[in-house]
Structures are given as structure tokens and as C-alpha cells.
Amino acid sequence: MDERGMGGRALEVDEAWRELRRRLADRVAGLGPEESLVLAVQVAGLGDGPGPYVTVGGRAGGGWRVEAASNAYLDAAHQLDEGGHERLLALGWGAPTYLPGQGGHGSANWWVDLETGEEERAAWLLVQALREAYAVPHPAFLESSGLDLAGLQGPDSPPAPEPPDRVELIEQLPVVRPRDVEHLRELVVETLTVMTGAEVFVDEEGDVVVPCGEQSLVWVGPDLDRPVVSITAVLVDRVTRPQAGLAALNLVGGRLPHVSARMLGSRLTITHELHAMPFVPEHLAGWVARCQVEIDEVAAEAALLLGGERYLENLDAPRPAPVLDEEVATIAELLAVGPVSPRVVAEVFNHSRGAVVRRLVGLRQGHLIAHTEDVDGLLDALRAGLRWIVDEPDRQADARRRARRRVDPRPSIQSVLLDDQPDLFESESGPTG
Secondary structure (H helix, E strand, O other): OOHHHHOOOOOOHHHHHHHHHHHHHHHHHOOOOOOEEEEEEOOOOOOOOOOOEEEEEEOOOOOEEEEEOOOOOOOHHHOOOHHHHHHHHHHOOEOOOOOOOOOOOOOOOEEEEEOOOOHHHHHHHHHHHHHHHOOOOOHHHEEOOOOOOOOOOOOOOOOOOOOOOOHHHHHOOOOEOOOOHHHHHHHHHHHHHHHHOOOOEEOOOOOEEEEEOOOEEEEEEEOOOOOEEEEEEEEEEOOOOHHHHHHHHHHHHHHOOOOEEEEEOOEEEEEEEEEOOOEOHHHHHHHHHHHHHHHHHHHHHHHHHHOOEOOOOOOOOOOOOOEOOHHHHHHHHHHHHOOOOHHHHHHHOOOOHHHHHHHHHHHHOOOEOOOOOOHHHHHHHHHHHHHHHHOHHHHHHHHHHHHHHOOOOOOOHHHHHHHHOOOOOOOOOOOOO
């Protein structure tokens, strides 16, 4: 753990909030069924109510109830605005269900009930409410009789020595126009070796693997087709609450606006691309350093939202291997040659709507091998095939209607009358006189 934080000096803002969250999680884990903890914001000049506060208490049946002060209690000068309400909802808080004094299910405050083992999420909810909904700038503005805040509020020891500064060494590396992919890969390895001051690890695909924080990694390597260096990471793995995907994407977009985030199966991934023509070592080193500072913290918050884990958490736990699917592989191979019509997709799956739906779900959840890097293109082709199958009854009905309109025309009245009369130019048979 960083000695600057534990030594008691005035912490950097993000580091101070991280330390508060760790202490909260430890304290929450030790709360009994009848115990509670209050964190209040230090404010002056209160009139008709308290300032912002959050609480957590043990439940009789196990687990915890966390609450954040609602406008029904807050002083008029500290009421939450609409943006504050929206932020609490996005973080997963439940809105107040009744007014003070009424009683009923839920709470007159913002609230969440958590199960035993979710102390990390409890701490995260409390910290994010204080930081994002109530706009508390630093834990130094908090007070609590049940939580040790020492070291978060002011310096009491000299700062620890700063780590060696390698910026000057990076600046001495030349700006280069890479000759090809392998040359660009060599430049990436050289830059990150100088940046870290140690030999870097290169995986079997030729990407440099860079640790970020406690439980996260980024992969850094050249694109095979373009003069671009890609920085990618799996922020969250083994997602169990995919319905929170939009909230997680919004979280990443707000905290890491420089990356592209996406949900792919049971994972939340991010990507950032740096143009490398020419290759600027200082540019790459700056972005990787930023990832090392920011990504793990955001990954931890996103994992709590999604009910998942950061990439390195339980990495050795058994994972179901993706399944080879013949039909999916067929479509992927056809797409490698060119566009595939929806009708062909329907034929491959024998016009079975359920078969296509099962493959779509399996691909999104990572249970099936995609056989292609363009997973979005494969999913789009399968959806188009599904639409073709769903619309088949309507197409068949249209074909029957067109067939009925192509039958021979009905005979005219004139032709009917003539057919019923004897031929006017034909002599009648019989005796002649």
C-alpha cells in the first residue's frame, strides 16, 4: 500500500477516496445486526435540516442496508437537484419509497439492501454517493464517530520520496516512421522497456502486457493492417448482472472518455488507438502511464455494478471453454469471402428461429467461438438471417396472393351469349320443302 496515504500526509484526491473505500469495506464487514455507521459532510450554517450524510447498518437476517440522505431530511441549502437524483439511480440506489413518519417497504432515504459478502459494494455505493451525488470534493470534508479518518484529513509526516523520473529518458527516444508491423512492434517494446525500467513481458501474439494497479492489465501492440498502436484491456470479467451494462458503459465513458468501451459476452472491454505514422514514444508512454493510474480503479467500480471481477481476480478459477459451432463457423467463413445474404443464413440454420437465437446469445456471452475478429459483423449477419426467418410467413402469404391474381380472366358477357346461341350462318337440319 502506498506509504504516502498511510503516512498521513494530505493525499491526492483519487487516492484519498480509494483509501476511504478500503477502510469502509473493512468496517462494514465487522458490523453486527444492530450496529450502524454514519458518514456526514461537514457544513456550516444549517437551518431546517442536516447536511448530506450516508449510513450503513447490519440487517437482522444478515447483510447490510445502505442509505443516502434524501431531500425529505436535507437542509434546504443542501437539497439534491435532478442531476443528483439521476446520478444515484445510475449508481444503483433505490429512490425513497415513502415520506418520513409514514413507514412501509424501503426507506424515506435513498437505499440499497445488500447480502453478506457485498461489503465492497456497500463501501463503493457510499463513496460514490458522497463524491458524485453530493459533490464532496475530498474525504477531508467528512466526519464520523464510527470510522477512523486519520490520515485522510491532513499531513502529519513528511512525504515519501518520489519514484525515479524516467520522462527524460523517454524524451530522448527518436520519433520514427515505422517500416512495417514488426518494426512498429519493436518500437513499442523499446519504449515501454525504457518507461518501466525493466524488461517487459511480450505475449504469444506479440503484444506487451502491462500491469495496471492491483488486478488489471493492458495489452499494447501494433495493428496488423494499419499504422496504429492499440491499447486494450478487459475491465470486468464474468459479468453476472448484464442488465447494468448501460450504467457501466456510462461510468467508463465519464471516467475514461479517451477510450472506446463495449460489452462483449460476459466481459466489459476497452480500447484506445494511437496513430503511429510517425511513431512518437512520448505519446505512447503518456497514454500507458495514464492507464496505469486510472484503469484499475474504474475496473473495480464497474465490477461492482456488473457483479463481475477485474481481469486478474480469480484468474486461475476454471472457466467453461468456448464451444465450436459448425453453423456459426460456416457463416464466419462465408463472411471472410464477402457479404452473406439473410436467405443463406436462414438456409444454414435450416430456417430455425430458435437455432439462430441460441447462437446469438452464445456469442454475446462468450460461450461460442466466433471464428472471426469481426464479431459485430457476424452478429449483424445472424440478426439479418433471424429477421428473414421471422418474416417468412408474410412472404409466403404475399406469394399466394400474387398467384391468385395470375389466373385466367373470366369470360365476357358477349362471349357467353354467343356460346349459348346457334350459329347464325349454319343451316338448320331437317326436311326441305
